[in-house]
Amino acid sequence: MLGSKIKIVHGFILTIVILISTNTQAYFVRPVVTFGSQVTDGLMLNGATSKAVQFNDDARSTVDLSTGEMSLFAQGNGSSVSSSAQGTMGDTINFRNGMGTNVDISFGLDAILNATIIGDTPNSSFLGWSIAVAVFETGLVDHTNFFGNALQDDPGDIAPVFFRQISGNQNSPASDIVNFSINENIESSILLESNNVTLDFFYLASLFGASNGEVSSYTLDGENTATAGITVAPNVITTSDSGVFPVNMTTTNVPEPNIFGLLGLGLLSMLLFLRARKVI
Numbered sequence: 001m002l003g004s005k006i007k008i009v010h011g012f013i014l015t016i017v018i019l020i021s022t023n024t025q026a027y028f029v030r031p032v033v034t035f036g037s038q039v040t041d042g043l044m045l046n047g048a049t050s051k052a053v054q055f056n057d058d059a060r061s062t063v064d065l066s067t068g069e070m071s072l073f074a075q076g077n078g079s080s081v082s083s084s085a086q087g088t089m090g091d092t093i094n095f096r097n098g099m100g101t102n103v104d105i106s107f108g109l110d111a112i113l114n115a116t117i118i119g120d121t122p123n124s125s126f127l128g129w130s131i132a133v134a135v136f137e138t139g140l141v142d143h144t145n146f147f148g149n150a151l152q153d154d155p156g157d158i159a160p161v162f163f164r165q166i167s168g169n170q171n172s173p174a175s176d177i178v179n180f181s182i183n184e185n186i187e188s189s190i191l192l193e194s195n196n197v198t199l200d201f202f203y204l205a206s207l208f209g210a211s212n213g214e215v216s217s218y219t220l221d222g223e224n225t226a227t228a229g230i231t232v233a234p235n236v237i238t239t240s241d242s243g244v245f246p247v248n249m250t251t252t253n254v255p256e257p258n259i260f261g262l263l264g265l266g267l268l269s270m271l272l273f274l275r276a277r278k279v280i
Helices: 146-151 257-279
Strands: 028-035 038-041 050-055 059-064 069-077 082-096 102-117 126-137 162-169 177-191 196-210 215-232 237-240 247-249
Touching: 028 050, 028 059, 038 050, 059 082, 069 196, 082 215, 102 126, 102 196, 126 146, 126 177, 126 215, 146 162, 146 196, 162 177, 177 215, 196 215
Parallel strands: 215 247
Antiparallel strands: 028 038, 028 082, 050 059, 059 069, 069 082, 069 215, 082 196, 082 237, 102 177, 102 215, 126 162, 126 196
16 A cells, blocks of 8 residues: 655655555665755665765765664755755664663764855745654554654554654754754663564654755755664664664673782782781
């Protein structure tokens, strides 16, 4: 059936091309760039785990599932242009022997915004960004409809195990924007309630610019990457459908071996000293 949950948020947040939805999750990477009405969609489903697309020098996106990174860039020159760079990736991950422990989720966007203004009157220009993480029980949604369901704004939406979105913007700027830092981070945890849990993870990041009127140029540079991460407790066994998604293990702090050596040397020195005193 058609992916009926495809939605556009602020004109740039989600799937642009309607695909067939099977409601069977597979790993995927999906870099997408737009410039005006031009759309370049680099969806790779159950294939390569890294993909890059671009439109001239105005928009580019790279998504790499093996590192959990997205590199995004969008710019516009002129008083009536729009461009965007978007990245989406997803994978199915199984957790074993982890009952009662947490899966720590993280996703961060690091970008810089610059814009040149040629007037000081209000305008309808839009310069925005967004990141989101959604987690579902496996097999309920896929790359075409996860975001629409995660929003939970229709009665029939499938509820996620976890969802969080952070968005920001610099709308209708009245003066130049110089090296405005965009630092957005999602951090949370999911409790594993059994020793065999399988979940579908989705990550999304977007940069979008639309100049209108008095914005003569803008640059949204997110090539310092948006980075996703999952961390589990020691002894939790994880596998992913892609075989490459980075899952890090927490570590327990233990004394370094050289510390033990120093302690042993100190005790030996003390014993020799006491023995020498006894002999004397």
